[in-house]
Amino acid sequence: MPTVLITGGHKGLGLEATRTIAARGGYDIIMAGRNIGEVDAAAHDLRNRYGATIRTLTLDVASLASVRSGADAVRSLVREGSVAPLQVLLLNAGAQFRGPIEYSVDGHELTFATNCLGHFLLLNLLQDLVHDGGRIVFTASGTHDPDTMDGKMVGKAVEPDAYRLANDGRMGKPLSGGIRYSTSKLCTMLHAYELDRRLRAAGSSIQSIAFDPGLIVETGLMRTAPSFARGLMRTSGMKWMLRRMGVTMGSITFSGASLAKVAIDPAFAAASGKYIQSKNGQLIEARSSVMSQDKGRAHKLWMDCEQIVGIG
Known part of the structure; x- marks a missing residue:
């Protein structure tokens, strides 16, 4: 069976996506996460509910050593024939x-390390294991x-x-x-976007897709906010107000199922280079920011990240 590897697939948005894929059947799933106890518990529940084949993997995207170790474990599974290429x-x-x-642990600001550097290293270490026609x-x-x-x-994004x-924070x-x-x-x-350009230049059939789940106030992203703020954001009145203000709203159920759809549905088999958004209960192709489409910035960011994670 084809293999799906998901990071953070044991909670929130990721868990709903994993649940959708498991319920559909026909896939081996590798769930990777920092807290292996939580990952194992989620995998056990999904196996019992759907009879899915799910393997778990310790992988902390904020640690480059953990990413390398996790990538090595995936390569071993593929080499042994335990799972098919991704x-x-x-x-x-x-x-x-x-x-x-x-x-x-590597000395990098934690948000950038978690959301960017770890995944950048992981995709570079495992890209050759992604099957023709596969998706990142x-x-x-x-x-x-x-x-x-x-x-x-x-807070408005600054120069990448x-x-x-x-x-x-180290200077200033x-x-x-x-x-x-x-x-x-x-x-x-x-x-x-840079990955899409590189894949197309290489004549690859692998797809590189960006997915925006919208604001989901129930996810762990709010965990560092004050408790009163977390409670307020979950009220129907506040959600209504945010939507009226123009905030792109998502939900665990719809956005999680949409993430799974972008990952495995034939409708997105040719969506490389696209930005897909869960917006107020609809799944749409959206236009991303002007800066996100800057090829020069993307190339520089890619090259600099290669140097930082040690693959350049």
Whole structure:
């Protein structure tokens, strides 16, 4: 059976996507996450419910060593014939960190390390294992676009300079948590588009797709916000107000199922280079920010990230 590898597939948006794929059947699933106890528990439940073949993998995207170890484990599974080459590499795990700035075990600002560097390294280590016609799907965010309410509400993304983002706070005042997040998602968009260009130039049939689930207030992205703010955001009144303000709203159920659809449905078999958005209960092809489409910025970001993660 074809194989789907998903990071962060054991909770929130990722769990709903994994559940949708497991319920559909016909796929081997590898669930990768930092807390293997939580990953194992989610996998056990999905196996019992759907009879799915699910393997679990310890992989902390904020740690380059953990990403390398996880990639090695996947290569071993494929080499041994335990799983088929990847049909889908779903780069989904992500986090937003508010409050005092933090750094990863590698010394990189934690938001950039988690949302960008780890997945960048993983896709470069496993891209050759993705089957012809397979898909690499990036979980992006509308917050990357400073001209939308999504971007304005979180904090307008700044220049996607990999070295400055990785070392944010070491020289001068650090960016706010919201700006760190929106800029990391701008980098995700730039990576998705640059990968598409590289795949097309190489004559590859692999697809590179960016997916925006919309604002989902029930996910773990809100975990660092004050408790009163988390409670307020979950009320129907606040959700209605955010939608009226122009915020792109999603939901665990619809956005999770949509992420799975982008990953495996034939309707998206030729969606490379596109930005697909879950917007207020509809799945649409959207236009991303002007900066996200800048080929020069994308190329520079890619080359700088290669140097930072040690593959250049």
